[in-house]
Amino acid sequence: MKTILLAAALLLSALPAIAADIQVSGAFMRAAPVAGGNGAAFLTVTNHGADDRLVSAEASISRTVELHTHVKDGDVFRMRKVESIAVPAHGAAELKPGGDHIMFIGLTAPAKEGTKVALTLVFEKAGKIEVDVPVLAPGAMGAAMPMPMHGGHMKH
Numbered sequence: 001m002k003t004i005l006l007a008a009a010l011l012l013s014a015l016p017a018i019a020a021d022i023q024v025s026g027a028f029m030r031a032a033p034v035a036g037g038n039g040a041a042f043l044t045v046t047n048h049g050a051d052d053r054l055v056s057a058e059a060s061i062s063r064t065v066e067l068h069t070h071v072k073d074g075d076v077f078r079m080r081k082v083e084s085i086a087v088p089a090h091g092a093a094e095l096k097p098g099g100d101h102i103m104f105i106g107l108t109a110p111a112k113e114g115t116k117v118a119l120t121l122v123f124e125k126a127g128k129i130e131v132d133v134p135v136l137a138p139g140a141m142g143a144a145m146p147m148p149m150h151g152g153h154m155k156h
């Protein structure tokens, strides 16, 4: 019994997202069928603590991982590398298609739909947080999570 409790305690301590002020949810990336191309990951960072910022990301699936945003250039939106993405105190940063995202440049292997990609997010204050990013279909707009459409916790 003692061993089981100890194992449970170790397991909980190995999950930093539970104890930390920073929580990551809804992570996904789009399938990229060939190696050598680029990919992007999207996710929501919720911050229950003081101001923080995402300063970098690491993954073995590509040669380079950058933080990107989209900026309007005339009539088109172009991606641009940013040094960091702010996560305000008691707020959130939403990385989503058409906005901020994590860019994988030079995929070393195809990102196959149904698999998961290991991603490490590095925060200025919260440090490193590891996230398993599910690979969804090309063009997917969000993580496949059950949405409370009917009879759920609707806020009015």
Ligand SMILES: [Cu+2]
Pocket: 040, 068, 069, 079, 080, 101, 102, 103
């Ligand atoms: Cu990009």
